[in-house]
Amino acid sequence: MSGDEMDVAALQAEIEQLRTENAALKASAASGAASLLSIPFTVGRDDSGATTELTNAEIARFSRQLLMPEIGVQGQLKLRNISVLVVGCGGLGAPAIMYLAAAGIGRLGVVDYDVVEASNLQRQIIHDEPKVGMRKSESAKATVNRLSSFCDCTAYDMLLDSSNAMDLIKPWDIVVDATDNVATRYLLNDACVLLNKPLVSGSALRMDGQLTVYNYDGGPCYRCIFPKPPPAETESQYTSITFDFRICSTVPGIIGCLQALEVVKIAADIGAKFSQKLLIFDATFGSFRTIKLRGRSPACAVCGDEPTITELIDYVQFCGSGPSDKTPTQRILEEVDRITVEELGEFRKAAHSHLLLDVREKVQYDICSLPHSLNIPLAELEGRLPDVRAAARHGPNTSGTLPIYVICRRGNDSQLAVQMLQKTGFGQAKDVIGGLETWARDMDSSFPTY
Missing domain, CATH: 3.40.250.10 (Rhodanese-like domain)
Structure with a gap:
């Protein structure tokens, strides 16, 4: 038997072992109802409605993850039963959404209010040329549906604000911030703290990217690190008021993939490694470094010991700018x-x-x-x-x-x-x-x- 044949035989043996483990889970969930075990694609559920077994199709689809001790059958079931809301279907959200769907996340929500433009395609790989002019959320959902029949994807074509964020976020287990403006960052942070949801946050600009996880495992929230937004005005009255739209195509892709990875680790109970830490990526030099963030602030306005923010506020007024990456039209002159x-x-x-x-x-x-x-x-x-x-x-x-x-x-x-x-x-x-x-x-x- 050749080396390749031995590898295949070993892999088949491991898959068969996983099938046996899954069958045991079926038996436990069915409480001795042997008749149910004879139906090969029946999905068992516990009293809460959570899936307690993997189908043969899921075992085949996710076998490479199932073979990892860090995930295994139990971890894959946790991915199957988790729900993730990704806010933003742009450069960060595009790879995050695709990898979360591919990894086996059971329920995925995608939020965006914009339409696909030709200039998006350089980095927002969830969209393609025929989708130019299509709503981004619907485009993202269509890609997820083609990618995986195991993921139930819901599209939300809407602009999040303080009037709708709580209702939208409440049913989801984990939130991914794939936006690019300060107002939405504060909005998502406050909503996640008030609803006790972990927030996986990423950012990318030019040749730089950052990643961290807020409100998780006792770590800080966004307001703990940034109690106040940067001033809307700048020191010089003659500083450009055009938003910085420059970005190298692969930089948000790298950060978006890392956001998806953090979600998988949280969902499978591997644990997020970037709670109370900030990952900094420098694409020019190809370097990653991690810095430790200060812990949760007892004086934080939203997650502190005596919070003063107990409901969502007006974030446009608070930040002095709106929740958009579009350069606003200014009228300064007569x-x-x-x-x-x-x-x-x-x-x-x-x-x-x-x-x-x-x-x-x-x-x-x-x-x-x-x-x-x-x-x-x-x-x-x-x-x-x-x-x-x-x-x-x-x-x-x-x-x-x-x-x-x-x-x-x-x-x-x-x-x-x-x-x-x-x-x-x-x-x-x-x-x-x-x-x-x-x-x-x-x-x-x-x-x-x-």
Whole structure:
């Protein structure tokens, strides 16, 4: 007998041993009702309705996990009987949902209020090209249904807030925070503390990721670590108000997989290793490090000895920002200080002399730009005002200056730039409303968007 044949024979013997163990569980659950044991696919349940046996199909499907002493039949049954709510079907939620379904989680809830966009597909692998425009929660459910018939998946196309979070979270055993905004993090944390649910939290941005587990095994909650949200305003009034949307595709995938792993360990009673610990992943150097977090704070407003938060609050007001990863449209300037993309188009078509100042970062400018524009990123603008002044001159021997039209991606940072220019002597500067996204939509459908 060859080595491969011996390995197969050994594996078959282990599977047969698992079948014997499962049959014994059947006998115990049936309390001696031998007639039930003759039905090969009958699923036994205890008085609470929990499944007490695995079917032959489940044994075949999850055999590689069943062979692990850390999981075995009892652990797989715990996965079968657990329910997990994943909030967010994006870069973190996509791999977490897929691996939880594949691992044998019995009930899975997926929550998202957004639709699938082409730019999501770079990292949100639970969606694909035919699903662009589809609701993310429904897309995620469809993928789960194709992946596993053993997982009962429920989709919630909704935006969580203080009016609905408690009712939604209450029936679930474990919650996964796969969101990317502060308001929802506080909302989920408070709801999980009030309902006594473990919260598996992940985050990813650019080339960095983090993972921890809150409100589990006596560990801290999110508020213990961050009693107050970061201030909505920044130190400089000219700091970008565009959300940071940069992310390397595989970084949220790695963190999302680790979130799924923590859920499996909690469900199978292996134990979460990141309660009161924070895992930090640096994709640039391929390094992981773990730091210890301070324990539960007795003074915590929600999980402390004398909590002051006993019901959900207004998290938009508390955080000074909404529960969305979309860059909000800001209106800082008066209409007299702004022009439309149509007006800009007429100026350019008529060869009207002007300076078009693009204040996006160079990496964005390199992706696409309007011809004959000058790129000075907003963060550098204050120090490069002489460059603006030189570019806006009618000629080398005149003190006259050209009209300055300022543009960015969505028309937010450009308003901050106009504010700065007007306060430093460029009174003729105007913002282009809606930026390059509106230009692409209304003026030139061939212009790239990102």
